[in-house]
Amino acid sequence: MAKPRVAFFEFSDCEGCQLCALDLTPEQLLDLVSVVDIVEFREAMTEKAGALDDHGDGTDSIDVAFIEGSINRESDVARLKRIRERASIVVALGACAHIGGINALKNFQSEEEYRKAAYPTDPYKYESTTAKAIGEFIKVDAVIPGCPIDTGEFLHVVKDLLVGHKPQVPDYPVCVECKLKENGCVYEKGMHCLGPVTRAGCGARCPSNGGYCYGCRGLISKPNIASQQDIMQKYNLNEDEMLSKFKMFLQRSKEVFPDDK
């Protein structure tokens, strides 16, 4: 049986997720290249799969496309759709592709406002539009959440795909993992935390290292927003500040920002 042909692509992002995908032990890398053919991966290799198209990508069909980054320009949509046409399976790699990520934070400002902040002398020089997740344009078959992704979870998803399973990510909140780690509750320290409504799978990494959860893995499918409000009341925390925490990664979540663009 031919080895599955795997490719990596990126749009608007920091490429940190691809770096995490490469953070392998020598054994893991040797295993990986023995079971899949990596046919396109601009971050690590020169080759492309097939003749180049006008976006600079290859044109051959691929089995699995990992796509990192959000879509911040109309002109990137055609490239995204082309990749979808080439790929049997599309995996959203990381928060930007999955939920728009940090890029969507600018969506809370008017176009004029954010343009002037970055390019005060010539704000309309470059193309830019509302930052969106890739799933708002194409069908996405699986996601690897997080900013950045977890290397272990990446390998899990690859294994699932190799054996023909649909990759599953946890659909319970970060609080579950945090409790299993026996961490003290972040709210007890007087800080806000989005652990009660954020998708687990990170091992509660931030609360376990002195931080708090800011929702980079996206909401669970049935977030208990009422319970989150109860917690805020219990700890007498400011609602605006809490909403501000949700803005960092969750601008595209209709459950939190139903009226936003």
Next chain:
Amino acid sequence: MTNNVKIDVRHITRVEGHGNILVDLEKGELKECKLAIVEAPRFFEAMLRGRHYSEAALISCRICGICSVGHQMASLSASEDAFGIKISRQEQLLRTLLNVGEFYESHVLHVYFLAVPDFAGAKSVFPLVKTHKDVVVRALELKRLGHHIGDLIAGRLIHSVSTNVKAMSKIPTDDILHDIINQLESAKEKLKADVKTLNTLGAPEFERETEYISLYKEGEYALLWGDIYSSDTGIADKHDYLKMTNEYLVDHSTAKRAKHNRSSYMVGALARFNNSHKWLSPDAKQVAEDLGLKAPCYNSYMLTHAQFVELVHLADEGIAAAKELLGMNRQLEDRSFEVKACQGVGAVEVPRGILYHDYTYNDKGYMEKANCIIPTAQNLSSVEDDFRALIPMVKDKSKEEIQLALEMMVRAYDPCISCSAHILDVEFTDK
């Protein structure tokens, strides 16, 4: 091969993102030479506005996965400068260790995964698994060491968790510090084993003397604190960074450009080496000598070698920091301070060169204005000037040789990793 060469390169990825190269050589005369950046702008300066000081580093580190810790260091330093906070010795040492992790991941990736395949005649590291397995295994171990240190000190390396204004929210145990010392000792041995590899590969001949700008501190190989130093004009206060960078926009690039005393200046490992080489550790100096790297070095291709030398130096610096921490009564520090309306500048060295963050806060500690000046953007004009100097040297060579010389030049600057992996699709037109 005639002297008419037209190069139109689409998507060098991530020189601060996606970029193109355009070179037009007519009858041996250079008509056009551009490094065009066409990345979708992300507007981080806008995203930071209205955010609390406690989030500034969390947001700004997402500018770049490979320079994530560097952005955090610049961000924290800008906030601390603004609020008038002096960090403790313990905090300095913890940041030094985290920064060692950052440089290991970034430099190892560039030297071994992006530059070495070029020299070895391969198109990626993957075929080298078969032909140079020992080197690839060492490289993976060295790169993972960066992530490992990041995990131990700050929860993770990329977009680390425990960094905060004033003090970290995590303190390493003795076991962790001993582990880091052992691993850095072993990293030095691995690096020494590859001095020969690097020497066998060599570097193309090239020379263009230019202005070198880096962070500078008497007595230290300055990375996290110091003044700005220009090899042309000497020391400048970090608050005067705008006089050093003079950013401007060009039509062919969504990344801003910078210039100071000449049409361009260079930042990064070679600039640091040229400006601060005398404060490298003895072993790093020895490795520089073994690699034939002497200051001042005007060969941009040797930037890769300067990074390699820095890896040795950083191992020594990390070992010293971990040992000093072992001798201290380490404890979580109080992170409260008086919030006031203020403005401050952070200037740090990240793997690709000097990085500036400049923040203005209101009296509640929310950001009113942010400015970030990225090293790769500062280097873009220097790459173009190197192209102009390089093309006359190689114009009579074969298509493949010209292409490789240009590709390797851009890669030497390590503009931001994926760009370096696939720089050029060169199209030659014989007129």
